[in-house]
Amino acid sequence: MAGKRIRVKAPATVSNLSCGFDVLGLALDEPFDVVDLELTDTGTVVIDDIRGCGRLSRDPEQNVVGVVLKAASAMAGSSTGFRVSIEKGIRPGSGIGSSGASAAAAAFGANLLLGEKFTSSEMVRLAMEGERLASGSAHADNVAPALLGGIILVRSYEPLDIVRLHVPPELYCVVIHPETEIKTSVARGLLESQVPLTTAVRQWGNLAGLVAGLYREDYDLIGRSLIDFVAEPKRSVLIEGFDLVRSTAMECGALGAGISGSGPSVFALCRGGDSAAAVMKGMSEAMKSQGIGFDAYVSPVSRRGAQVW
């Protein structure tokens, strides 16, 4: 088995989707991370190279890919090791699942190299170990869509229950990633530990509306439901220019817009590629007008998630 190699990629993801705080995530087609894996007989993980980001650790105990591969070997009862090379297409701290994509690629690749021993749910659990390292909490709302593609509901953690939701065919996503970084832990710290029941009811009414809108392919209902009463009011203050870029997205025809994950990226959902291109143009001009550097992406919802590359 030693010497067997594979190259896999896994995409960026937008979690929360406004009303689905901590339970929803959506996979993009790009950007994505690429991970090269080679089986070895050393029993250890060696990270040879990390391209595209200078500051991630090559210590396998301090790198999400290393942690996931070690967990995969343990779950498979295997004594093999891995040599690894990572190409980061997604910048850490962007709020579009950078650590989640690397973790998903590692879990997906390890499964193929170790003889496809893992179920989808087991791959999600393995990738969650990477998230535990990256953010201190083993959440699944980025790694599950990065692995499986589409729009994913994490209904429950105990037991883990991952539900693939229907993806309307014309649904596109725009992401603007400003050149600032927000630590998930800082963004989490802004949230109140208690929510007024009336606010929670409004939030879950919208989440139920969004899920119904996805299945009905009712783009208006999707748009009406993309409101966040819980996290956005607290976190948006961390994102310079948020109000303008969000309102510009809506004026340019977005169905809805909000913070991707814990930010600073801002996402917009759109109906169709032409609308998405117009929304991306408008959001980009709004960022430029404020002198804030940024990256911009437009993508249909990825149907595949992690894949051989």
Added chain:
Amino acid sequence: MAGKRIRVKAPATVSNLSCGFDVLGLALDEPFDVVDLELTDTGTVVIDDIRGCGRLSRDPEQNVVGVVLKAASAMAGSSTGFRVSIEKGIRPGSGIGSSGASAAAAAFGANLLLGEKFTSSEMVRLAMEGERLASGSAHADNVAPALLGGIILVRSYEPLDIVRLHVPPELYCVVIHPETEIKTSVARGLLESQVPLTTAVRQWGNLAGLVAGLYREDYDLIGRSLIDFVAEPKRSVLIEGFDLVRSTAMECGALGAGISGSGPSVFALCRGGDSAAAVMKGMSEAMKSQGIGFDAYVSPVSRRGAQVW
């Protein structure tokens, strides 16, 4: 127009459905209320008769049917009056939308007598005025399904946004109504005004799972999602025998079970009529074993809601 008559019925409803506190409601086929309406040229509402319940007021200002009819005349800009006869098939205080059914029947009947001037949304708003009288709050989670049938999501109140969800064909509902009464206001008073964010996330994960389960016709997912972390832990103490009747429902094969509205009725959702019959039998025996009197109903989800009778 004076002298024109109509007889309408509107069914009982199960609101909340465990995870959908304040936003979901489901229409039954039975029990139901029947309202006879006759147009008059008096400009006033006269309630001649209320059968099936001795304690409801015949003062039109203090009766949900009277209040809804008055609001309907005002909305239509009409100076006509109504003579009314009400047959209560649903006992007040049961937790299965007794006031909501009368209000829905009144709004539906008034619309037909006044020349079908109202949209569905306007009928819901009219019926909500009855709920305002009955419970002090103009909620829609009973009147909307009583009017429209099916399973209804109240996504938002401002603006009012009523969404008809998909109803899986084999979905049945069992209701056990114990001979006790719980005032909605008392049941509401038991709820905390704040919920922990972690609890809210678990609740809306389940609500999203339930909505997805309805569209996918995935009865297992529906069942896994029928959990209430918010209201049931507080309110179930008011319902003698709740734990036994709920656990019996689950042992007899129910998909899920919980409190209907603010109680005391207990509902169970089941897959198919045979399963529902077995669950009703088990729940009934559980009630009998504790010496508690009750009514029991089994019904598919009503497709029609309010209708001419």
